[in-house]
Amino acid sequence: MGRIWSDQHRYETWLLVETAAAEAMAAAGIIPADAARDIRERGAFDVARIEEIERVTQHDVIAFTTAVAEKVGPSARWLHFGMTSSDVIDTAQALQMREACDVILGDLAAATDALRDRAFEHRGTPMIGWLLVGLAMNRRLERPEEAAATTVDPISAPARELVRA
Numbered sequence: 001m002g003r004i005w006s007d008q009h010r011y012e013t014w015l016l017v018e019t020a021a022a023e024a025m026a027a028a029g030i031i032p033a034d035a036a037r038d039i040r041e042r043g044a045f046d047v048a049r050i051e052e053i054e055r056v057t058q059h060d061v062i063a064f065t066t067a068v069a070e071k072v073g074p075s076a077r078w079l080h081f082g083m084t085s086s087d088v089i090d091t092a093q094a095l096q097m098r099e100a101c102d103v104i105l106g107d108l109a110a111a112t113d114a115l116r117d118r119a120f121e122h123r124g125t126p127m128i129g130w131l132l133v134g135l136a137m138n139r140r141l142e143r144p145e146e147a148a149a150t151t152v153d154p155i156s157a158p159a160r161e162l163v164r165a
Contacts, residue, residue: 001100001103004096004099004100004103005096005100007047007050008047009096010092010096011045011047011050011064013092013095013096014061014064014088014089014092015043015044015045015068016092016095017087017088017091017092017095018039018043018065018068018079018080018083018088019036019039019040019043021082021083021087022035022036022039022040022078022079022081023036023040025078025081025082030081030082031078031081032075032078034075035075035077035078036078038072038073038075038076039072039075039076039078039079042071042072042073042075043068043071043072043079044068044071045064045067045068045071046067049067049070050063050064050067051063053066053067059085060085061080061085061088061089062085065079065080
């Protein structure tokens with residue numbers, strides 16, 4: 001989960017969004033196909049460089065696109081073309097949330113499997129059950145008076161009285 005929300009992965013996801021947008025715009029004839037290819041093939045970044053640029057610009061997406069543009073070259077003029085910062089951030093966060101949900105669902109499936117295995121492993125193990133009035137009576141006892149008599153919880157006294165009645 002930590003990897004999904006790391007700066008490195010966040011910027012990787014931003015680059016994925018920027019690349020997909022450039023390719024879609026190239027397919028629609030909005031930007032040159034060569035530019036989309038260059039963005040896909042040369043698009044890269046260094047987290048330290050982004051942080052360095054952000055200290056000056058005070059803007060995370062400008063810092064990111066500037067760092068990527070340094071790697072892409074002249075075709076970078078088409079990077080982020082027609083997009084807002086929110087287009088990139090929101091789309092990337094949705095992708096990261098999907099990744100995080102996949103991790104959570106995998107963990108839940110593993111926990112469910114472990115719980116099911118443990119339940120089958122202990123299906124014959126006697127266990128104490130609790131009711132609002134104290135210990136539940138053991139269903140294996142034939143006489144409820146015996147079950148109430150073995151209860152040590154003072155809250156269960158009303159339950160013993162009900163059994164005697």
